[in-house]
Amino acid sequence: EAYTDLKDEL
């Protein structure tokens, strides 16, 4: 899902 790839950021 699109939004998960920001969750690897702090």
Next chain:
Amino acid sequence: MNIFRLAGDMTHLFSVLVLLLKIHTIKSCAGISLKTQELYAIVFATRYLDIFTNYISLYNTIMKLIFLGSSFSIVWYMRRHKIVRRSYDKDQDTFRHYFLMLPCLILALIINEKFTFREVMWTFSLYLEAVAILPQLVLLQRTRNIDNLTGQYVFLLGAYRAFYILNWIYRYFTEEHFVHWITWISGLVQTLLYADFFYYYFQSWKNNVKLELPA
């Protein structure tokens, strides 16, 4: 992970270490806004809710623990430590920072990528971080003498989000479907709020004079 994001994380880490160094070694928090520190503690608490449930990498977990630990310990130092708290300038640090939280929460409930508790909290932390520096910038304009460590702290804190903007540009061009307007706009607003500080900081560095912000 890309070089821009690593530079951003390191800059952010250094800003926190500079502040902890100042408070821990010279036992002073003169010129530091407790309101901004409290807002940052809330930012990290609402952003890292998934720290134990969503393992991404050792680096990610360690950095989250450092940011959580440092922001809460700085708030503790400024509120409880018998020596440090004496140098806290509460008469000047009067920004109504709790008034900042409500609009951020309402906005997060309206504009978010997914209407779940965790996602709304995460979006709230993004909006709150964008404005968290305001009490500190207001305090800087009131207190005439900005010491070097405080200036460096604010500069590094502003620079880290600028690196993140480069990171988002890089990821936009290298990853499919990497489009996140909410994060991009709040990150841009956050960095723009530092614009005038950066200008005066650069001027003071270029002319080798003490940093002064116009009243």
